[in-house]
Amino acid sequence: MEKKYNFTVLCNDMDSSVAENIVEALEGRLNVKAFYEPRDGNAAMTKFKIMEISVECSELIFVLLSKQCMSCHWYERQVHTALQTSLDDPARRNCVIPVYIGIKKYEAPTALRTIAGVEYSQNPKSSFWQKMKKLFEHRKNRNCIFLESTSSSLSSSSGYSSSSSVPSMMTRSAVNQSNSSSQSGSQSNSSSSKITTRSSRLS
16 A cells, blocks of 8 residues: 555554654654544544554554553554564564553563664653654655665766766767777778888888
8 A cells, every 4th residue: 555644653542642642743843644543534434444544554653552552452453463564564674663651661562572662751852752853854864865875886886977877878979989990090000010011121
């Protein structure tokens, strides 16, 4: 599916206030777009359809982890779906990001302990928001960095500078003609030299 959203937030109903704060803050500060089920979900859709859109159409999936979230079976299903998506699609290997709310990493479900996460803080000057900013900036610039590195490697392998990495056909033709003329001139000079030498011997 096409990625229409920069991120989504999976949470237990008891953590909805934290989810709303994250969505509003990131959209307001970083100019990104979220899919947030209570706001963007359609009442005509089934829970499974909403989950599909949430997971499949979002670049990043923030999984809110707290002590109360463990008791919700539907939440567990959403998390398992997100993890399975990250495993099935190599391009989305790092799309799931745990967000710890009042708990430590060792208290999280086993399947999420091996994934790098962040500790939530409501303080706008905390490292949590700085990490969020760097995360989205990195993803925004990733394609540009890839294109630049690809262009540089192509220029190096072809032997041309970046300012003229792809010479025109006219330039190539001129170079070929110049080489041909040089070779012809060398051959003519060599022939003339041989004739002069033979004439001097006869005289």
